Amino acid sequence: MLRLPRNCVLTVILLVWCLAMAARPSNAVILEADAVPTCPPGEVFDSGAGQCATDMARVSDADLMANAKRRIDEERFAEARALLDAVSHKNSARYFNYRGFVTRKLGDPEGSLVFYRRALVLDPHYAEAREYLGEAYLMLGRIAEAEEELAQIARICGVQCEPYQELSEALAEAKGR
CATH class of the missing domain: 1.25.40.10 (Tetratricopeptide repeat domain)
Known part of the structure; x- marks a missing residue:
């Protein structure tokens, strides 16, 4: 059996994890509300698709949160609440x-x-x-x-x-x- 030094094993684990993350489908995370374009009522910006979408179930929690913050900044509070209700986690x-x-x-x-x-x-x-x-x-x-x-x-x-x-x-x- 091959014995590797502990730090080498940790490096391999980290490398495998990084490769797994890189292989995931792209769904860019928007963290700043001002980077979220304003969408019409009933739509939400999906950073993965790069456009406003009507199906909130397909939008990431990070995007829902950023869209909710954008609605808060625009004083569209009922819409922000609906977006927050759609957050999974x-x-x-x-x-x-x-x-x-x-x-x-x-x-x-x-x-x-x-x-x-x-x-x-x-x-x-x-x-x-x-x-x-x-x-x-x-x-x-x-x-x-x-x-x-x-x-x-x-x-x-x-x-x-x-x-x-x-x-x-x-x-x-x-x-x-």
């Missing part, structure tokens, strides 16, 4: 953050809390989810809880980061009412 902090955001923007701040909290269970240092959770608390008149989220954000990324600045402004506005 929902157990990510980013998914739950987006789901909380569209739920809140569609007028259900109480319902959004469940999604933001789930995002934070998966990633307690997700400053943007804490910002949005704080904004949901403000919509519900729960200022002390929003202040706690602001303090958590400060510990995560400081007082100069965008989530801190955004929640701080929203908190000041809520207190000024």
Whole structure:
């Protein structure tokens, strides 16, 4: 039996894995929402096909998430929710953050809390989810809880980061009412 040094075996395993990944069908992953072209309602951009498509079941989760973010940026919240509902593997902090955001923007701040909290269970240092959770608390008149989220954000990324600045402004506005 041929005995290879351990690092050689690991190198072979890595090489086999890389070749297997390269042999998979191309379905380019789009990670930035601004790289996703705007599609008409009922369609979603499929990076693998390079065009808008009507069959969401054939579109990758990464593309569905990027398309949902694009719809969020365009304030097309109901469409974003439909895209998020089509995601197969929902157990990510980013998914739950987006789901909380569209739920809140569609007028259900109480319902959004469940999604933001789930995002934070998966990633307690997700400053943007804490910002949005704080904004949901403000919509519900729960200022002390929003202040706690602001303090958590400060510990995560400081007082100069965008989530801190955004929640701080929203908190000041809520207190000024």
